[in-house]
Amino acid sequence: MTNQVHRNGSTKPHFILVPLMAQGHMIPMVDMARLLADRGATVSFITTPVNAARIESVVRGVEASGLPIRFVELEFPCAEAGLPEGCENVDLIITRPELQLRFYEGLSLLRKPLESYLRGIELGGAAVMISDSCHYWTMDVAREFSLRRMIFHGPSCFYIVCSLIISQQNIYEDGLGTSVVPGLPHRIEVTRAQAPGSWFYWPGWMHLKAKVDESESAADGVVINTFLELEPEYVDLYRGAMGEKAVLPIGTLSLYNKDAEIKSTRGNKAAVDERRLAGWLDAKEPGSVLYVSFGSLVLQGPSQLIEIGRALESSGRPFVWVLKGAEASRPELVEWMSEGGFAERTEGRGLVIAGWAPQVAILSHPSVGGFVTHCGWNSTLEAITASVPMVTWPHIADQFLNEKLVVEVLRVGVSLGVKVPTFYIEGEDVVGVERERVEKAVLSLMDGGEEGERRRERAREYGVKARMAMEEGGSSYENITTLTQILGHKVE
Structure with a gap:
């Protein structure tokens, strides 16, 4: 893969997208891949054989359109992760609680296959990795290859802000009752059982939460499938919490699908x-x-x-x-x-x-x-x-x-x-x-x-x-431009 010159004179950006293997996470990232490619970027979409088969029709459509997207099938070593063969998606383990932690811990086994793929291609001077927040291990991959790395958040910005506040202030540390989430423009009450990230408090999951938190804090920014006009107060709160890091709402991604x-x-x-x-x-x-x-x-x-x-x-x-x-x-x-x-x-x-x-x-x-x-x-x-x-x-x-x-x-x-x-x-x-x-x-x-x-x-x-947000000049359209033209520069 040779370097290409982008419209602004820099090297054409190359995005490596690493979604969580769950339909609710993969679907918007497939939309993102097609949207970024349509806006002038090259995209490597990381998946596994079972998940690639589910989006076969999309892959065929991309191939027919000529969009510069490569769907990269990495082998997921189920046996090594302690999973039955073929358990490559969250929906295949959802009724098996004993397999769920193994699945999420096993995601890190994709690190070596991904590194092998990256060594075999020419990344050029403007490569960006966008990985699901659960893929904490991509932090080390990005460092090794000197890539900028963005976190993709599948949930709403409202959810993300509530998660941050509840985690930082230990709201449920001393009890299981109903609590008001402080610092929000609306009065929002939640119980411990309903609280964001409550599964991280199950036995054996806390170490995974610590790794996810560390990975997110080290990221260069966040991409979210929402639009500014839907939850403006919560986008502002999240941007304030992230400091100088970019927070880019680029949704609604499903609107890219007009066919x-x-x-x-x-x-x-x-x-x-x-x-x-x-x-x-x-x-x-x-x-x-x-x-x-x-x-x-x-x-x-x-x-x-x-x-x-x-x-x-x-x-x-x-x-x-x-x-x-x-x-x-x-x-x-x-x-x-x-x-x-x-x-x-x-x-x-x-x-x-x-x-x-x-x-x-x-x-x-x-x-x-x-x-x-x-x-x-x-x-x-x-x-x-x-x-x-x-x-x-x-x-x-x-x-x-x-x-x-x-x-x-x-x-x-x-x-x-x-x-x-x-x-x-x-x-x-x-x-x-x-x-x-x-x-x-x-x-x-x-x-x-x-x-x-x-x-x-x-x-x-x-x-x-x-x-309107997705149309030219809209808030999400402009944030996608930011992704393709500003963040598409190699980390020095």
Whole structure:
């Protein structure tokens, strides 16, 4: 790979992107890779064989477009990490708690393969590494190759700021009760169980947290998939906390996907015929359809799924309900849907997708007027960008704080009132939220009267701001320019 001259006269920047192997982290970084390449950079996207297979259609599209992106498949030594062969993504271990720490510790085993790749290419004079915050070991790789290194944060800036404050002030050191997060422009209360990074306090995880914190403090800056106009006070707070280090909101990254085929295959191959889906949505009234999906990690037991289905049925609303393959195949649910009459009673009004759904395409369709979501940041941001208000049902990780951003700060959501994190373990079958609560929240969101209309209007306003941020001259557009033209200089 030879050096190329960039528009500003410097060496053309080369970005090495190292995402966490989880769909919610990989998807926005794939978007980032294509966006940076489209803006004149060369990109090496680091992945593994199992994860590369999931984005095969995207890889083919990149190859056809001629964008200067190389998808680099590094072997992930599962056996050495103490994992079953092929466990190369977080969603493959989510129901196996005993494997989760091994997975995150095992990420550092990618260091030698990555170093080998970097030695075999010509980096030129303007190389930048952008790695997920969990890849603490990239700090040493960047030093060895004299690279600038940026941290990529998948969650919201609101979440990041709350994380910093809670960690720095040891809010939960002496108790497990509810606390107000100090120093914020809004009154935000969280419990220890809902707190950001609470999993780091599990037995055996603290050493990993220390390494992640050290790696982040040594980084040259941070790239975030959000936009300034969505959470300006929290971007300002985070910039203040980071001092002279760059904090660059460059989202909404999903807006880079304007092609219908790319939208439908973003993240994985869709499990539904896109023409059938589009035709079904086209036949519905604008704003009438409820979309229900819980992302790539959250799993529900059969009894909870049946409660959701009963709520959707009794709501009377048209709906698209996404089930993971493992959920859709559970005998109890299959029997209830078929022999129990759910499929027959909701025929024409409900569409169930078993597997990966083209979420961006669905949310951006005019007939979709609401979203029942787990509050993962990608899903939350995609809904905001599409101007779709939400019913919030957080389960784990950053989702509880994302809910507070949606409901209490932005005021574009209705909360189900879930207070305790939920981790599905294979074989367990509990109901955490009854059908009546789900139906009530759905009707509040989709009908909602005067307050509902104000909620929808706020959602429309944020959608406009999101699109403006990504257009030429917008805040995110300019931050991407900063990445490609200012930070693309070799560390001396």
